[in-house]
Amino acid sequence: MSKVLLVAVNYRSYDDALRLVDCVEDSIRPGRFEIVVVDNTESPQPDHPLFAKAQNCEGLMVLGDGHNRGYLGGAAYGLGSYKRRSGVRDPEWVVVANCDLELDAADFLASLEKIASRCRRNHIGVVAPRIESTRTGADQNPYYARAPSARKYLALALLFRCYLLALAYRGAAHLRRWVSAKPHRDSASQRVDASEVSLTPSQIYAGHGSCMIFHEQFFEAGGTLEYEQLLYCEEVYVGATTERLGLRVSYEPSVVVFHREHGVIHLWPRPSIIRHLADSHLHACKVYLRPREDAAREGLSARTLSTPRTSIRSVAEGMVSAEAAARNDVFGGEEVRK
Numbered sequence: 001m002s003k004v005l006l007v008a009v010n011y012r013s014y015d016d017a018l019r020l021v022d023c024v025e026d027s028i029r030p031g032r033f034e035i036v037v038v039d040n041t042e043s044p045q046p047d048h049p050l051f052a053k054a055q056n057c058e059g060l061m062v063l064g065d066g067h068n069r070g071y072l073g074g075a076a077y078g079l080g081s082y083k084r085r086s087g088v089r090d091p092e093w094v095v096v097a098n099c100d101l102e103l104d105a106a107d108f109l110a111s112l113e114k115i116a117s118r119c120r121r122n123h124i125g126v127v128a129p130r131i132e133s134t135r136t137g138a139d140q141n142p143y144y145a146r147a148p149s150a151r152k153y154l155a156l157a158l159l160f161r162c163y164l165l166a167l168a169y170r171g172a173a174h175l176r177r178w179v180s181a182k183p184h185r186d187s188a189s190q191r192v193d194a195s196e197v198s199l200t201p202s203q204i205y206a207g208h209g210s211c212m213i214f215h216e217q218f219f220e221a222g223g224t225l226e227y228e229q230l231l232y233c234e235e236v237y238v239g240a241t242t243e244r245l246g247l248r249v250s251y252e253p254s255v256v257v258f259h260r261e262h263g264v265i266h267l268w269p270r271p272s273i274i275r276h277l278a279d280s281h282l283h284a285c286k287v288y289l290r291p292r293e294d295a296a297r298e299g300l301s302a303r304t305l306s307t308p309r310t311s312i313r314s315v316a317e318g319m320v321s322a323e324a325a326a327r328n329d330v331f332g333g334e335e336v337r338k
Contacts, residue, residue: 016099027105028059038078039064076225125218125247128207129255150290160278206239221245232280240288
């Protein structure tokens with residue numbers, strides 16, 4: 001039987017975290033399926049029922065010390081703490097997730113069991129599940145079928161330097177999603193009908209960050225959840241790292257979760273959140289995307305980038321060249337998560 005660790009990262013969303021735990025509680029089995037909730041909230045609420053539940057549920061841990069480590073940073077802290085406390089190596093599967101998810105735990109675990117041997121055989125390091133939005137009914141994966149361009153991310157970094165432009169961009173992205181929305185389901189209790197979707201897996205660059213499933217091969221090959229940024233563009237980091245390790249990201253629509261999307265960050269975020277957007281997009285451009293494109297032009301594989309390189313061009317030159325990109329194609333690209 002596969003061993004699965006679910007690491008859910010909470011930030012001021014205790015009710016969401018408790019709801020996630022409640023929907024999978026019956027399937028928690030020490031050594032088989034366990035949950036770590038990492039509380040990134042600066043002012044924890046120890047009187048919340050989530051903490052009492054952790055005291056009475058073997059296989060559930062709630063960790064936090066009032067320090068916000070970010071999304072992947074929090075997940076790395078949770079995984080490391082779990083391994084130290086349990087004295088075990090990496091589980092076969094590590095699921096990193098937002099707290100505003102729901103899933104049918106029995107079906108979820110059975111689906112991972114079915115694909116485990118194929119993932120090992122085909123060198124799959126990360127699985128991107130079907131993530132069905134309960135707002136729109138849309139599947140949020142594949143997030144990136146192919147790697148986004150460095151120019152695109154540089155243009156977005158430039159756009160996000162202006163708070164009003166950033167809000168306009170996010171508003172337009174959400175409007176597009178609502179216009180194309182399907183009749184939605186309210187929860188995981190309304191399962192996806194297999195006849196509605198293709199269950200054929202496919203290799204992609206990166207999956208949606210709200211739920212990323214890491215096979216143990218990712219960690220065996222040297223992969224880590226230690227991402228340099230607090231928030232945003234985690235998908236690019238995971239895609240680039242998986243590629244560099246010589247592994248694959250696989251979209252697996254037979255593995256299903258539901259995303260309620262109202263947790264963590266609101267539609268109209270604070271200016272500090274927008275600054276994280278700008279910084280993370282520029283970082284992803286410089287450290288992951290442009291070196292990848294440079295390597296491709298030189299006829300090298302992404303795997304040769306054993307450590308991320310900085311761009312040959314200076315940031316200033318890149319920002320100047322991004323002005324034309326911002327005018328011409330910045331609104332034609334992928335949506336920003338959260």
